[in-house]
Amino acid sequence: MRIVVMSDSHGRVDRVKQVIEQQSDAELFIFLGDGTKDFHQAMRGVPKEDWCVCGNCDYSSNDEYTILAYVKDILFYCTHGHQWNVKYDLDQLVNEAIRKEAKVVLFGHTHEAYYEYRDGIHVLNPGSLGHPRGSLYPTYAVIDIQGKNIVCNHIRLEEQH
Numbered sequence: 001m002r003i004v005v006m007s008d009s010h011g012r013v014d015r016v017k018q019v020i021e022q023q024s025d026a027e028l029f030i031f032l033g034d035g036t037k038d039f040h041q042a043m044r045g046v047p048k049e050d051w052c053v054c055g056n057c058d059y060s061s062n063d064e065y066t067i068l069a070y071v072k073d074i075l076f077y078c079t080h081g082h083q084w085n086v087k088y089d090l091d092q093l094v095n096e097a098i099r100k101e102a103k104v105v106l107f108g109h110t111h112e113a114y115y116e117y118r119d120g121i122h123v124l125n126p127g128s129l130g131h132p133r134g135s136l137y138p139t140y141a142v143i144d145i146q147g148k149n150i151v152c153n154h155i156r157l158e159e160q161h
Contacts, residue, residue, distance in 0.1 A: 002026040003071065003143040007080075007108030009035030010057070010130030012138075015157060016042040019129070019140050026142070028071065032108035033080030035130060036061040055080035055108060072145060074103050081107035081125075090116075090123060097121050104143070104150065113139045113154045124152050 004026040009016050016038045020029065029048055031039035033055020043050050054063040067078040077097045084093035086109050097105040104122045112134040113127030127139030138157040143150060 001028070001072065001145045003028045003030060003145070005030045005032065005106055005124065005126040005141040005143065006039070006129055007032035007034065007126050007140075008055070008111050008128035008130050009038040010128075011035065011038065012130045013038040013041050015129040015138055019157060020046055023142065030076075030078060030106060032078060032106055032126065033058055033063075034108060036063050051078060053078050053080055056082040068100055068102065071104075074145065074150065075101060076104045076106065077102035078106045081109035086110055086125075090118075094118055094121060094123060097123075113141070115141075115152050115154065122150055122152055127154060129157065 004023045006019055020042055029050045031052040033053050034057045036052055036054060036058045039052050051067050052063045053067055054061040054065050069076055077100050086093055086107055107125050110125060111128035111131055114125040116123045124141055126141035129138045132138050139154050141154050143152050
């Protein structure tokens, strides 16, 4: 199963659409805030499952701030991250994921692509589609699940001209 994770598009609905087109074989699309309107617009008419959490810049969003849900038998914890101070360190976020017994925690907010396997948890930030930091290019992530194997990768979005 392939899952696509995006965050922080900040008005770049074109880039969200481009990711959806490039990853059309994915079964689930997850958006981690700061561009929920972009994500909902891009997903219109796309017959795929999607999850979306609200970020600190999604002022009129009706989306929740967190999602705790299973993919197959793997518990995912999704959040934008601002309420866990992820720009400073990940300890609060990881401790919350441990408390919730999640095996995958997904966050945005920092605009930097990040992955770590820590305390039995896959900790992943897809980076930013709108304003990347630490990279010249917008990034997103894919998670491939085969049985109990979870493989996380960042993908650089190649701009279409």
